[in-house]
Amino acid sequence: MVLTDSEFLNHLEISTQPLLSDGGMGTMFNARGIDFEQCLDALNLTDPQLVMDIHQAYIEAGSEIIQTNTFGANHFKLSEHDLGDEVAAINQAGVEIARRAAQVVEQKIFIAGDVGPLGVRLAPYGRVQKNEAFQVFLEQVDALCRAGVDLLILETISDLNEMLEALKAARKVCNLPVVASMTFTRDDRTLLGDTPAYVAQRLSENGADLIGVNCSGGPAQILRILNEMHQVVPTARFSAMPNAGFPEHVGGRFMYPASPEYFREYSNDLREAGACVIGGCCGTTPDHISEMRRALDDPHVETIGGSIGLTIETGGISSHTLEKRSRLSQKLTGGEFVISVEMDPPRGLSTHKLLAGASLLAESGADVINIADSPMARMRMSPWAVCSLVQRELNIETVLHFPTRGRNLLRVQGDLLAAHALELKNIFVVMGDPTAIGDYPEAMDDYDLVPSGLISLIKCGFNLGKDHSGGEIGQPTSFFVGCALNLTPRSVEKEISTLHRKIQAGVDFILTQPVFEPQKAEFFLDQYSAEYGNLDIPLMMGILPLFNLRHTLFLDNEVPGIAIPEDIQARISQAGAGSADEGVRIAVDLIDQIRPYASGIYLMPAFNRYDLAVQVVDQIR
Numbered sequence: 327m328v329l330t331d332s333e334f335l336n337h338l339e340i341s342t343q344p345l346l347s348d349g350g351m352g353t354m355f356n357a358r359g360i361d362f363e364q365c366l367d368a369l370n371l372t373d374p375q376l377v378m379d380i381h382q383a384y385i386e387a388g389s390e391i392i393q394t395n396t397f398g399a400n401h402f403k404l405s406e407h408d409l410g411d412e413v414a415a416i417n418q419a420g421v422e423i424a425r426r427a428a429q430v431v432e433q434k435i436f437i438a439g440d441v442g443p444l445g446v447r448l449a450p451y452g453r454v455q456k457n458e459a460f461q462v463f464l465e466q467v468d469a470l471c472r473a474g475v476d477l478l479i480l481e482t483i484s485d486l487n488e489m490l491e492a493l494k495a496a497r498k499v500c501n502l503p504v505v506a507s508m509t510f511t512r513d514d515r516t517l518l519g520d521t522p523a524y525v526a527q528r529l530s531e532n533g534a535d536l537i538g539v540n541c542s543g544g545p546a547q548i549l550r551i552l553n554e555m556h557q558v559v560p561t562a563r564f565s566a567m568p569n570a571g572f573p574e575h576v577g578g579r580f581m582y583p584a585s586p587e588y589f590r591e592y593s594n595d596l597r598e599a600g601a602c603v604i605g606g607c608c609g610t611t612p613d614h615i616s617e618m619r620r621a622l623d624d625p626h627v628e629t630i631g632g633s634i635g636l637t638i639e640t641g642g643i644s645s646h647t648l649e650k651r652s653r654l655s656q657k658l659t660g661g662e663f664v665i666s667v668e669m670d671p672p673r674g675l676s677t678h679k680l681l682a683g684a685s686l687l688a689e690s691g692a693d694v695i696n697i698a699d700s701p702m703a704r705m706r707m708s709p710w711a712v713c714s715l716v717q718r719e720l721n722i723e724t725v726l727h728f729p730t731r732g733r734n735l736l737r738v739q740g741d742l743l744a745a746h747a748l749e750l751k752n753i754f755v756v757m758g759d760p761t762a763i764g765d766y767p768e769a770m771d772d773y774d775l776v777p778s779g780l781i782s783l784i785k786c787g788f789n790l791g792k793d794h795s796g797g798e799i800g801q802p803t804s805f806f807v808g809c810a811l812n813l814t815p816r817s818v819e820k821e822i823s824t825l826h827r828k829i830q831a832g833v834d835f836i837l838t839q840p841v842f843e844p845q846k847a848e849f850f851l852d853q854y855s856a857e858y859g860n861l862d863i864p865l866m867m868g869i870l871p872l873f874n875l876r877h878t879l880f881l882d883n884e885v886p887g888i889a890i891p892e893d894i895q896a897r898i899s900q901a902g903a904g905s906a907d908e909g910v911r912i913a914v915d916l917i918d919q920i921r922p923y924a925s926g927i928y929l930m931p932a933f934n935r936y937d938l939a940v941q942v943v944d945q946i947r
Contacts, residue, residue: 334436334477334503335535338563338602343622345436347391347567347605348384349615353582355380357611365407367399370419377420381427385435387612388619391603392428392435393479394420397442400466402454406445414469421473438479438505439470441492448488449937451518451682456491463495471500481507481567482541482607484517486525493532505565505603507538511678512572514551519676526555530562538565541607543572544584545592549599556600566601568592570609582609590617597622652751653723654694655806658835658864664926665946666725666837666866667939668696671707677715683936688722690940691947696754696837696928699727703764710741714748725808726750728780729758735774739793742784746803754808754837755780778827781807785832808835811865812887813847822854829863836863837928839887840870842894844919851923864925869917871942872909873932875899910941917946 337345355366358376369377377395384392398404399416409416421437428435444462446454467478478496483489489506496504506529510516516525522539529537537559539551548568556564570582570589589606596604604622606614657664667687672680684695695716697709713724726745733741745753755777761769775783783794784805791802809828815821825836841847847867854861872878872890878898882890894912901908917927927946931939 341602344597344602344604345390346388346615346619346622347438347565347603348381348389348393349606349610349612350570350608351380351393351395351397353609353611354383365398365404365409367396367404367416367420368407368409368412370395370399370416370423371412374419374423377423378427381424382430383612384615385427385431385433387615389605389615390433390435391438391477391605392424393438393440394424394470394475396420396440396466396470397482398445400441400444401462403442403445413465414472417466417469418473421470421475425474436476437474438477439467439473439475439502441466441470441478441480441496443483443485443488447682447686448485448491450933450935451485451679451686451937453686453937453940456487459488459491460495463492464498467492467496467499471502475502477503477505477535479505479507479538479565481505481538482509483507484509484511486516486518486520486528490528490532493529493534497533503535504533505536505538506532506534507536507540507565507567509541510539510547510551512543512547514547514554515676515678517678518682519678522551522554523558526558526562530559536563536565536603538567538603540565540567541569544568544570545589545596549592549595552596552599552601560600562600563602564600565603565605566596566599567603567605567607568610569607570614584609584614586611586613586617589614590621593618593621651804652806654725654752655834657693658925662693662926663921663924664693664864664866665691665929665943666694666696666926667692667929667931667936667943668698669712669931669936670698670701670934671709671712673704673706675707677707677712679934680712681715681719683934684716684722685720686936686940687943688720690943692722692929692939692943693926694723694725694752696725697727699729699758700764701759703759703761703766705765710744710748710750713750717749723752724750725752725754727754727756729756730773730775730777730780731758732761732769732771733773733775735794738775738780738783739788742788742803742805743799746788746805751804752806752808753784754810755784755833756810777809778824778831781809781828781831781833806834807832808837809833810839811836812839813841813850813867814839814843814889815850815887818850818853821850822857825854826858829858833863835925836865838865838868840868840881840930841916841920842888842890844916847920848923865923866926866928867917867920867924868928868930869913869942870930871913871932871935871938872898872905873935873938874905874909877932906935906938907941910938910945913942914945917942 381392396417401410404410424437448454480492526537545568548566552566570584697712699709713726761771788803875898881888898905
């Protein structure tokens with residue numbers, strides 16, 4: 327018997343124990359030989375009996391909520407299988423199959439319309455805008471509601487902004503109860519670094535009927551997150567659906583370690599922590615649900631207790647012999663047009679958003695990520711750690727910014743040893759911003775080396791296996807060293823002289839300040855050639871996409887070394903609300919003009935708008 331939407335919330339009001347949902351659908355498909363590369367949602371049309379058999383197995387195990395087989399039935403994911411036009415048909419078939427499964431048994435079963443993540447990243451860490459995400463969610467939710475579900479479960483979403491768009495779409499379409507269930511990484515934060523407390527607060531403010539946590543790790547982590555959420559919004563309703571631990575890939579199948587008995591022991595702990603709906607996610611089966619049913623029905627079943635958690639140990643990264651030369655070195659000396667993008671380290675502990683942005687840039691075709699060191703003298707995470715994380719997690723090479731300001735000779739050399747130990751081969755040597763303009767104006771601002779001196783130390787010392795005093799460091803380093811250049815300086819003569827000293831010190835490549843006047847940049851290069859001969863060092867031209875008129879005027883009036891011509895300012899002004907897109911077009915135009923004498927570009931996205939940087943990369947690739 328299928329119930330109306332009001333009965334679901336009424337049941338939660340009067341019941342003394344949670345409703346028990348089902349477990350993993352994908353897990354059951356995989357166990358029956360269905361590869362995860364297939365479109366599992368399409369089975370609603372191609373093999374409805376298999377889908378119904380799994381629903382019935384969960385109902386027989388004790389499930390009171392059945393989630394439709396529509397986790398990936400949105401336009402983005404279905405389009406990957408050329409099924410983008412079948413959104414309504416697949417979702418409606420999923421509801422009908424679940425309804426038929428529920429009618430077979432003489433018990434009350436709720437049909438939950440299952441809505442999973444879109445499978446794409448939202449701007450600024452992806453290409454999809456919020457309004458596009460909203461429309462895609464709206465299409466799927468509308469199909470589920472029209473087919474007659476009792477409630478909606480928005481689940482396994484790792485981006486809070488994406489969840490809020492899904493929730494908004496659900497509220498626009500219907501007044502059914504909505505479970506908004508987020509997933510978390512191993513450090514108990516979302517993929518973009520939001521805490522359980524913040525997530526719970528935002529979901530509560532935006533009208534979720536149940537605040538959920540699912541997937542993530544096993545029951546211990548879910549219980550820990552649930553407790554944190556409950557402390558922030560103690561009057562809210564919660565759902566909890568853990569994975570069966572962290573999986574291993576064995577023989578083409580995903581194997582999960584947490585046993586049904588382990589789930590049984592945690593069931594009442596989840597209830598006591600505030601969950602009024604519990605169930606399972608990846609790796610859970612009807613056996614897990616059956617043991618949870620047993621625990622809920624028998625108050626004397628022993629539980630583990632909320633203070634116990636699982637310790638997940640990960641093995642160290644295996645050592646390997648690196649190539650002597652960096653990939654950046656090979657590309658520049660091989661004549662490739664290289665794209666480098668600058669990113670700032672986070673101001674706090676979380677690196678989630680930075681890694682998401684770096685992943686987007688890597689996927690778009692960027693060759694290397696530049697990690698700045700305390701730009702504008704603002705306190706930020708050490709770029710050594712960020713470079714190491716990006717290279718290890720995303721397999722894209724980085725350029726470590728290495729200011730000489732604020733470092734004595736002892737620290738400079740220790741930091742170089744650290745960079746080599748972390749397999750950071752590309753070093754961008756700069757003077758660095760004075761502390762007087764930053765967060766700690768009273769901080770020490772001394773230095774022992776100017777940039778040309780540090781370049782010489784690296785190229786004539788460390789890369790030959792020697793420190794500053796001539797002592798052995800064990801083996802030669804293989805640093806590929808860059809320097810800064812302003813192509814439109816106030817004093818062309820002074821900048822040319824400084825550049826020549828850096829070249830004599832052995833610099834390998836050059837990154838320039840943002841270029842908005844290509845004709846002046848070309849004039850500078852001609853002047854250098856007239857005095858010292860052709861510049862044969864790879865030159866990566868700075869490109870800074872303008873965001874709006876306010877941003878443009880700030881750069882022109884307040885940032886030393888940047889001058890923006892009136893015609894470019896006029897283009898941004900006339901673009902109005904489309905100024906960010908116009909900024910991309912201007913950037914592409916500038917790149918076309920500097921290509922004849924540039925080895926690549928050094929892209930500097932404003933306001934962490936990595937999606938705009940990707941538009942530039944797309945157009946020039």
